[in-house]
Amino acid sequence: MSIALKLFLISSPHSTTPGGVQPNQSNFSNPDKEESTMADDSDECEALLVYMNLCLQSVLDSYKRRQAVRARRIEETDRPLTVVRNANRKHVSVLRRGLQRRNGIVLMANFQQRRKVALWKHLRSSEWWDNVACNFTDSQWQRSFRVSRATFQHLCDRVRPAIERRDTALRLCVPLQKRVGIALWKLATSSDYRTVGHLFGVGVTTVCRCLHEFCQAVNQIVLPEAIPEPNAEELEEMAALFQRKWGVPQCVGAVDSSHIPIIAPKDFHHHYLNSRHWHSVVLQAAVDANGLFWNVCAGLPGSVSDANVLRQSGLWTLANDGALFSSRRRRLCGEGVGYYVVADSAYPLRSWVMKPFEDTGALDDGQKRFNSKIGLARSVVENAFGRLRGRWRCLMKRNDCNVDVIRAMVVTCCVLHNLCEKNGESFTEEPDTQEMQQPADALSSGDDSEGTAVRNALMQYLSTEQ
Template sequence: MSREIFHYICHHLKPALEKLDTNYRVSVPLQKRVVIALWKLATNSEYRSVSHLFGVGISTACDCVKDFCSSVENILLPEVITIPQAEKLKELSLNFEKRWGLPQCVGAIDGSHIPILAPQEYHTEYFNRKGWYSIVLQAVVDAKGLFWNVFAGLPGSLHDARVLRLSALWELAERRNLFAQQYRNINGQDTGLYILGDAAYPLTSWLMKPFPDNGFLTAQQQVYNHKTSKARVVVENAFGRLKRRWRCLLKRNDCNLERVKSMVLTCCVLHNLCETHGKEYREEWCVPGPFPQPDVTPQAPVADTEGAGDHVALM
């Protein structure tokens, strides 16, 4: 992270994070509180190691991370990750068309699993199809891999389509409040703005998905599937860069669910700040590090028949 981004964060979070000295002890300086939180998010070191490295107590290190994430979520998130307005939508559309030849496309949507320890309550709901416990991060990115909508915290067992329907994005889109009324005539058809999703998502007027490959696709349908598949890679790449830059998202997190959700949203904000300020992304970060995704498949919990029915229906 550059000094410019660091000072930007400190300046905006100063009212929420800065503490006053008391008669009993000197407060931890603002910049040190921010550094402690950033170090934890970027390395996923244990709190004991973080406290030793920065010369603070374990509880102080925990408080620094908690307060930092809460402040970013409340102050920076509404500023850095927002639903684009008319002029911005036009810019996003031009970027997608220039890069992948897809007119009227303004984003790509997908979900990613964030590892957690099994919660004490309703733990079966968080057991995902990959064989470990997680919450889901749903995100929409632009052609440059920047998040313009994020939604996190739902159990990992939920299907992507179900997560979408439970998000504010679905409500906005269904009420026709998501995109400005910008239509373009394409081959005699008035086409509005839309985002791209994979086969898991429902087909709507504002969300395009690939044709199901039944072995009888026309040449035009195959070209469409190929182009949209290439464009959707941008959201997968964004998740990869997010997790490798902020490695707290790669290892099982032992915090409570609300804290994990706050950390996920904070990392999304930090991702946008680093990407928009041209911060270098090193390709060696792509090499699996010391915090791999969970690779141990525990015994699957007893399936919830009601939830399983919902899942099959969505498929």
């Protein structure tokens, strides 16, 4: 404060020069006037000092208040929250509520000051689906998607609860019909994901997700009604139809296996290498006289033989439990013959599995006739596999999906095959279809005595039949 006072006195117009000499010479000639002037100057200096003291004190008080407020804020931020307990032992956190309110106000202010978020989206064109595919004729639609428009709409209605999505505030969802169309196009053409994405105007991940969700929905919702387990009445109708078409009594189906080519998986890839030295998974199916699948087992590695596939399938469990083929027996040439399925030489001979006699060059007429009848009845499953692979080209080319996804895709194709066959939809195989050669069937051993007796009785019955 003394330094400021000195500066003020030096800058005053009545201040003395160094040495104490006044610059005004007229004061020497009037001493009374000099005394009065000095008295006035002393009063003015005292007033100025008081004013300056008040100003400095105000500035210091304001500075101290600001420092105290800042220290209090820092202390409240770093200090742990204190909890006050009332008489009822209830926790009342006054400071917490105050800090939460203050933090909410700060966050709201920061949110209002922040720049709006800009969404980035890759531009894709769905011109083909919106303006070309939707204007297909019925024949063009069926050739492209392998199903009729009625079957397509039926699939959309059935899988709607599982795969339909809704629009969000960020983007529009892929419509249900478009999702089903993407899955059917992938199954029918076996195109790679990128090509399908460019065609439908979606990303590769969207194509993959649509295919997986569609296959899961079909296997969970449509499979029980498209490939049901036959009951006693249906088995009787199936046996009557087989005998009417091919003259084989008590036959309710034909069993065979087909290898689906895949790309070698990362884990245990040698297990999926079949006898033709390419990787595959096995599809085993039982079909009725109309070529409809009524039992399907898919996904086992390609190195597993047909006999072992049968033993690991659900058909083997149903037959051995006696819940499927022993409901009605028929007396033929002194032997009780129940329901059975026909198969090739790669399957074991059982009372419910009939296979032809091994051709050693010494077969008699009865055995040759039996082999001929069994071969004609077994042709229905070969034709069914041919139509299945012709409709759904993904079963003919090496698939780059995961093994679990391929298993779901194979079963989905079987379900779609039954829907098309039941609706009487025509199928024309494309001439450029190239199919990988199926592995050769290995002869199976371990025939049981009951199966041998049933086969001999059937041979005698077919020999005596006109």
